[in-house]
Amino acid sequence: MEFFVQILINGLNIGFLYGLAAMGFVMIFKSSSVLNFAHGELLAFGAFFFLTLVSAAKLPLPVAFMGALALCFALGFVVERIFLRPLIGEPLIYVIMLTVGLASIFKGLMLLVWGGNLYMFPPILPAKLSITFAGITIPPVYLLSTSIGILFLIFFGLFFKYSSQGIYMRSVADNQSAALSLGVHVRRVFALSWAIAALVAGMSGIVLGIINGVNVHDLSSIGLKVFPVVILGGLDSIGGAILGGVIIGLLESFTGGYLSASLKDVVPYMALIVILIIRPYGLFGLVEIERV
Amino acid sequence: MNDKPLLQVNNISVVYADVIQVLKGVSLAVKRHQIVSLLGSNGAGKTTSLKAISGLLKPENGKVTEGTILYNGDNIQNKAPEDITRKGIIQVLEGRQPFKYLTIEENLRVGTATRWGKPYREDLDMIYEYFPALVPRRKSMAGYCSGGELQMLVMGRALMAHPDLLLLDEPSLGLAPLVVKEIFKIIKQINEEQGTTIILVEQNANMALQIAHFGYVMENGKIVMEGESKELKENPDVKDFYLGMGTRGDTNSYRDVKAYKRRKRWL
């Protein structure tokens, strides 16, 4: 029973982080219909920025965290400006191929700068912050990552629901030509969605790095895990991305715990195939509103 | 005030995808504070003319290849829609295109994009005054509105931008006659109370000429007739082909069409 609960908690936590990463992916897809194959690399960048700021620059943790997020935000913005903007209006497949290319470039860059090693963080949070309850221990990093994740969700939820910029962003996702006709700066919206997506991905990367260690290959491969997550959740649903993430996280964690660690990485894709057969639009895909 | 037209379209040609020529030398002049109606049958090039003015040709791979468009004395042909909207030209697209997954009020707020950061509460109140039917629906998703409500919504959304020149593309399309009447009444009201200059594209020539000051008739990418609304309403060709009140019997007969085409050459 204790084992079960421990695995449940692990799964929920990791899954929540997958969900956050996928949320950024969905955001880019919703605003510009681009599938970003370099998403895992954005995640890895977040972790490496944080690692560098913590261990090389020796900044205090909260400062390093905010700094890494700011760098991710800037990175997303710059990537859109330099690489994606020239391709606006070109066939989508070009843009998607571009992100595939970007993934290789990013990975190469990270290998060049940080190498392919696995870096472990020194225990960042004092162990006495962990919660022990009925023989189950919840490590502090889980508590922290979940709280930060929830704060992010609330913040972006409010941003998209109430702020004018958030509403402009949603309008572009909804009907681009109508948004253009009202003077919404569509290119700025694209840039902003890349920046926010990179920031959210970076934050999942930082936390996953703290939990599992920082390694280019491991973190980038989470970019592939985003696919079962968003297909499960429906490509266009941000809430679905979170739920999809949690489900994939649980599947992984239970497979790893009860079956075998080597199956852990296969099961999400098996789930993906089954789901695509049963529900081609994902479990939580937006129901198309018919014109009245 | 200023006697010069607010908008002057001089002999423009528009080509889509570098090869499909749709407008062939269109000229229009729109005076300040007037409603100018652009009439014509399907495929005449009305929508293309509006998009040439608002800059929305660009995303459709269309281009003004000849001629000029002057707005307030500035050349605006082939400028980006972000720039043109910020000069005060807002187009209401054909076919009522709401943001389906946004609420009515959120849809209206998108209309503030050209003046982001400025207060907009009073403008919302003004829109709800023009379109009281929207008030009880302000929190519901636009995708679930009726056609009449949607037309009000997209017009209200455009008004949120404080346009000097409003381009309306077939607002009456597919609406019940009573709703059409209401919509046209409001268009006239907006023109009179806000001083908004309006280009009204319509196939419903009868209604359009009732509220417009001036009218143009378009065929095959060319302007074939123009005049004060009063004159156009009395013109036998307009009566025959756009007002559906033929003076020569059955207006739809092939013989009449041929006669019309013959006469049109002289226009």
Ligand SMILES: Nc1ncnc2c1ncn2[C@@H]1O[C@H](COP(=O)(O)OP(=O)(O)O)[C@@H](O)[C@H]1O
């Ligand atoms: N994006 C486009 N690409 C190619 N041809 C187009 C495009 N949009 C419109 N056309 C063509 O231009 C002509 C005029 O269309 P349009 O301006 O929509 O006319 P109207 O609004 O008067 O019905 C039509 O023959 C139409 O097929």
Ligand SMILES: [Mg+2]
């Ligand atoms: Mg049209």
